[in-house]
Amino acid sequence: MSAPNINLKNLEFDQIKNELVTYLKSQSEFTDYNFEGSALSTIIDLLTYNTFYQIFFQNILINEMFLDTAQKLESIISHAKVQGYVVPGKTSSTAKLEFTNNGDTGTPTIPKYKKFRGIKNNSEVKLFYNIEDVSVVEGETVEFTVYEAKRFVNKAPITLDVTNQSVFIPEIDVDFRTLQVFVDEDEYKVVTSVEPNVLNEAKLCYLERRSNGYDVRFSGIVSSDGTEYDSSTLDGESITVTYAVPSGSLGNEVSAFNFVSDAPTGTLNTISPSSRGANAPSLESLKFAIPRTFSSQSRIVTEDDVNLFLLNNNYATNAVTIKVSETETGVVEVVGIEEEEEQAIEELNARSIVGIRFVVGAADGS
Incomplete structure (x- = not known):
């Protein structure tokens, strides 16, 4: 028996139903059947519904597998985690x-x-x-x-998940700049996986976004049966967190x-x-920022790195107005900084490569 000629372009309900009826009519076993009859029509409707649901589900599933086409924040958070990007909520002014x-x-x-x-x-x-x-x-x-x-949370006690070596902050809007984590009064540096020079710090914890808050993960390791710890594993320590919940x-x-x-x-x-207070970024802005943040690895090397840094840190709101140009060897002028020019330039220089110095350029390009 040869395979049926299926038109895969027909994805609407009525089109799928017509394809099923056409196929059945082509079979000798159904030559004299009335396909508008209630019983057979109901069976065809069920087959059509099932096919339509599967197409719809598979389409959504495939879309969420890629950053460019994802429509759910949870999917984008998952993609961001792979690239070492922590999806932010609101930012404090x-x-x-x-x-x-x-x-x-x-x-x-x-x-x-x-x-x-x-x-x-x-x-x-x-x-x-x-x-x-x-x-x-x-x-x-x-x-x-x-x-x-x-709302300002000041040294709130939080429960440690010993097995996963993490604590959970049940807030979406946490300003990362204000987040402080203390273990028995010792402050741990909060970093992401692309933070430069993290190995120079002895006490680290890593921030990961979830759909309903943030995980703060420590570097300790626990065996699968929960009985063996390494030297940096936390177990029984008092952990507190401080952070701002911005408007x-x-x-x-x-x-x-x-x-x-x-x-x-x-x-x-x-x-x-x-x-510089900002609301949570849109899905489209996250799709723009995530791969570029990963490619720059928190360094300022290219013009795109400058644009992304200024936009991510709310020093600018419009990428079109940001202009970067080299005026002399090793000196790069930046135009389009809308907030706190001196601080923005200072942070750019802190992340720039050796031999490059950023300065504020004239708005008219002169």
């Missing part, structure tokens, strides 16, 4: 403040995680926190950065700041209003 010690004869300290009240022009209030201690000698002025957070772009454009409580003696001024 940051502001630069300065504090002047006007008369305290000691060296007052603004402790880390101090809460600041920020007020936008429309009178909306946002809360900000500093993540490092700030010490100010009498008569001096110190600059520091504060991070917006609708994203809603935290931008805050210009007036004050201490919420226990203000030290001195003057608090705003150097630059809050900016």
